Amino acid sequence: MSMPIVDGTAKILADPHSYTEEARLHATLAKVRASEPVSLVDVPGYQPFWAITKHADILAVERANRLFTNWPRPVLMSAASDEMQSAAGIRTLIHMDDPQHRVVRSIAADWFSPKAMKAMGERIEQLAKQYVDRMREAGGECDFVQEVAVNFPLYVIMSLLGVPESDFPRMLKLTQELVGSDDDELKRSAPADETMNALLEMFQYFQHLTASWREHPTGDLGSTIANARIDGEPLSDVDTMSYYAIIATAGHDTTSSSIAGGLRALVEHPEQRENLRANLDLMPLATEEIIRWVTPVKAFMRTAAQDTTLNGVPIAAGESLLLSYVSGNRDEDAFTDPFRFDIEREPNKHVAFGFGVHFCLGAGLARMEIGKFLAELLPRLTSIELNGVPALSATTFVGGLKHLPIRYTLA
Structure with missing residues (x-):
């Protein structure tokens, strides 16, 4: 253990409920x-x-991916949960380091390429229109998170995987239980190990689909993963199921949090909303600012592979580091007026998608979903306001709004 330099205020990062009180x-x-x-x-x-x-220190760690590894502790969890996950042998992309990470990541890479995103654009526009139409049909009031934000990206990512639409509600429940394990409303109602049971239930579900995809390959991402080969051998059952799990959760909960948090920011900053509504060509910049502002992935962990120093502080081999993306994205040295929501912010070098070899595989898809939904909603929106108190989920990993009651009028 390195010589401890303890600032007691930093312990807030280990408190899931701290993320429910953003100020x-x-x-x-x-x-x-x-x-x-x-x-x-x-x-x-x-x-x-x-x-x-600090933003600069986060980038330094992300760049040095051989010195600071993802394995064995990629996410902040309790010591008991760390042990359970290790015993279960879970190995998603966020647990892997190169060269294994590079090879396994390449299996799905083409599905998230610019060419693939372009091909998906029209379908996502159709879905955006469908969900904005649902808002109009709701009669001018809704809980935007529960009725729109969680369902729109769920439909996109589950369709991409090839999950039958009849199973979307089950997948929604499981993904929310997985990332909402620290939240009293979202977690399973039983003991702490029920979070692992949610993951095992997801694994069991995908085992049946894997057998079907291997017997009858289809043109979807799930089938691509099921039939992938590395050095002529298929992925192990654990690695295959882990791949589905990370795509399902990372491709859904992060985007839903960004869409909901972005709409809240636009409600609370009407001058920014009207600027974007009048100038939809600002959408790429606005999307990046929404992602920075919300930062749905709160943090990732790394482990020092050898003794080193960071910002003058000695770090010993085997010690863990928590990269606080939430903090980095409000760093006064990295952003001008970082506590201002500014849809024209440029440059905007946020770290919400990570950096380097572990940069988010689905970043392009998330950006497109956020942009196309708002591009459909804003021109039709004639008024909008909060209709109650927004509620944020308790988490130390992925999260955002779990309720956003709004009142609005739509054309």
Whole structure:
């Protein structure tokens, strides 16, 4: 263990409920960035970790992917959950390092290429229109998260995988249980190990589909994964199921959080909303600002492969680092006026998608879904306001709004 440099305020990053109070969270992280940007967090229930809160330091760690590895602890979880996941042998893309990561990532890479995104554009536009029409049919009031934001990207990613539409509700429940394990409303109602049971239930579901895809290959991503070969051999059952799980969760919950959080930001900043509505050509910039503002992936973990230093702080081999994307995306040294929501922000070098070899595989799809939904909604929107108190999910990994009650009029 390195000589501890402890700033007690950084422990907020190990508290899932801190993410439900954004103002307090951001104020605390601003103090951490200013006083001890690399500080040790050692709290009950978790293995110790170094909190990395500066944008430049996050990039430095992400660039040095051989020095700072994803395996064995890619996500902040309780010590008990760390042990359970290790015992289950879960190995998704976020658990892997090169060269294995590069080879396994390539299996799905073509499905998220610019060419593939262009081919999907028309279908996503149709879906966006369908869900905006549903908002109109709802009579001018809805919980935008539960009625729109979680369903639109769910439909996109499950269709891409090849999951039957009749099973979409089941997939929604399982993905929310997986990323909402720290939230009293979203998690399963039983003990902590029920989160692992949700993952195992997802694995069991995809086992049946895998058998079908291998016997009768289809033209979807799920079939591509099921029939992939590395050095002539198929992926192991665990690696195959893990691949489906990361695509299903990462391709759904992050985008739904961004769409919901983006709409909330536009409601609360009407001048920005009207600017975007009048100038839809600003959508690419607005989309990046929404992603920075929301930061649906709160953090990732890395492990030092050897003794090193970061920002002058000694880090010992085997120690964990938490890359706080939420903090990095409000870093005063990286962004001008970082607490201002600005749809014309440029440059906007946010770290919400990560950086380097682990840059989000589905970033292009997420950007397209956010942009096309808002491009459909805003021209038809004549008024919108909050119709209650928004509620954020408790999490230390992926999350955002779980309720956004709104009142609106649509053309």
